[in-house]
Amino acid sequence: MKTFLMWVTAIALLLAFVSADNTPKIERISGSAGDVLEDDPVGKLKVYVYELPSKYNKKLLLKDPRCLTHMFAAEIFMHRFLLSSPVRTLNPEEADWFYTPIYPTCDLTPTGLPLPFKSPRMMRSAIQLISSNWPYWNRTEGADHFFVVPHDFGACFHYQEEKAIERGILPLLQRATLVQTFGQRNHVCLNEGSITIPPYAPPQKMQAHQIPPDTPRSIFVYFRGLFYDVNNDPEGGYYARGARAAVWENFKNNPLFDISTDHPTTYYEDMQRAIFCLCPLGWAPWSPRLVEAVVFGCIPVIIADDIVLPFADAIPWEEIGMFVAEEDVPKLDTILTSIPPEVILRKQRLLANPSMKRAMLFPQPAQPGDAFHQILNGLARKLPHDKSTYLKPGGKFLNWTSGPVGDLKPW
Numbered sequence: 001m002k003t004f005l006m007w008v009t010a011i012a013l014l015l016a017f018v019s020a021d022n023t024p025k026i027e028r029i030s031g032s033a034g035d036v037l038e039d040d041p042v043g044k045l046k047v048y049v050y051e052l053p054s055k056y057n058k059k060l061l062l063k064d065p066r067c068l069t070h071m072f073a074a075e076i077f078m079h080r081f082l083l084s085s086p087v088r089t090l091n092p093e094e095a096d097w098f099y100t101p102i103y104p105t106c107d108l109t110p111t112g113l114p115l116p117f118k119s120p121r122m123m124r125s126a127i128q129l130i131s132s133n134w135p136y137w138n139r140t141e142g143a144d145h146f147f148v149v150p151h152d153f154g155a156c157f158h159y160q161e162e163k164a165i166e167r168g169i170l171p172l173l174q175r176a177t178l179v180q181t182f183g184q185r186n187h188v189c190l191n192e193g194s195i196t197i198p199p200y201a202p203p204q205k206m207q208a209h210q211i212p213p214d215t216p217r218s219i220f221v222y223f224r225g226l227f228y229d230v231n232n233d234p235e236g237g238y239y240a241r242g243a244r245a246a247v248w249e250n251f252k253n254n255p256l257f258d259i260s261t262d263h264p265t266t267y268y269e270d271m272q273r274a275i276f277c278l279c280p281l282g283w284a285p286w287s288p289r290l291v292e293a294v295v296f297g298c299i300p301v302i303i304a305d306d307i308v309l310p311f312a313d314a315i316p317w318e319e320i321g322m323f324v325a326e327e328d329v330p331k332l333d334t335i336l337t338s339i340p341p342e343v344i345l346r347k348q349r350l351l352a353n354p355s356m357k358r359a360m361l362f363p364q365p366a367q368p369g370d371a372f373h374q375i376l377n378g379l380a381r382k383l384p385h386d387k388s389t390y391l392k393p394g395g396k397f398l399n400w401t402s403g404p405v406g407d408l409k410p411w
């Protein structure tokens, strides 16, 4: 066993050396989905931004500026981006898409935890307002409207999966296009036609922690984060469906695995020194690690069965990452050490492509190819709207009084 490990470590160091040497060479992903990342949405769609009272957006932010830095901040930055984007139109008659600037996740506990309990009422109130002040909502009941709903389970508006499933997507948003972080196949909280986006990770902060790209990757597997959520799930079978607990129990003493619950100040630097970065599910299937891994060129090892990844129609996740089934976590060491070096090198070269990193970030100011532009590309690809978008005169789908009674109270 010991010689095996030494051998593996030697290979890892060798790979680190070779890959460092290769970093400047950027591989184009010809013929595969990666090409779409370069698309320019300008000229392909027009977006009308509704004007709402500031209590739906800016006032919430004034009350709690921490909303600008948490992992759901895309709802704020997307608003700012659209206001000055060339795709914005001031004439709603020529709009392809309607955007309602609302920050449903900007409601934080004193410790900074966003809890979306008021979001349904707030959404309902905003939709009431746009549908009575403009004719466009009633024309489609939202089918040409999009909403940014980045919370854990999107427009299901609950942080616990069971409760989120029980609630389902807010009835008034059934026909809208939801731009959300949550993505899992065959899940009630993911509507067909939604756009899955990366969680927000602070671009400047990440930039500030960049180390020289030729730094050897001497860590084989890296992970920092919880294995058990002792407060909410002491046994560890429910949190992360047991996958994180399995990582810890199987590999806590394995020298190839640099894993711990401590978040060091060198977290970002460490990811740049690692070959593989574990991205297991937590309460939700996604986490900011996915963004961090791509930005720092560490091959993401995605452990979240049925996850739908951000911009999956544009980013070749199968080629840049590794997918490990939740039940295969105990075999993680064998799986990762038996990947041929040339496969690892190819993934690293693809990750070095700046278009991958750009697509993961919401920078200020925006840049061509960034996550804002990928969202617009996703909306543009859904055009033209098909006939079913527009209701026949007198037609109706939405039921304004369905859903939990608590959601029907005024906001």
Ligand SMILES: *[C@@H]1O[C@H](CO)[C@@H](O)[C@H](O)[C@H]1NC(C)=O
Residues within 6 Å of the ligand: 131, 132, 133, 134, 135, 138
């Ligand atoms: C849209 O429909 C609702 C009733 O479903 C109505 O109250 C509202 O006035 C309509 N909006 C416009 C602009 O006509």
Ligand SMILES: *[C@@H]1O[C@H](CO)[C@@H](O)[C@H](O)[C@H]1NC(C)=O
Residues within 6 Å of the ligand: 399, 400, 401, 402, 403
């Ligand atoms: C709307 O939903 C409520 C509550 O679920 C239900 O009582 C009502 O019958 C529904 N209305 C229609 C028109 O389906």
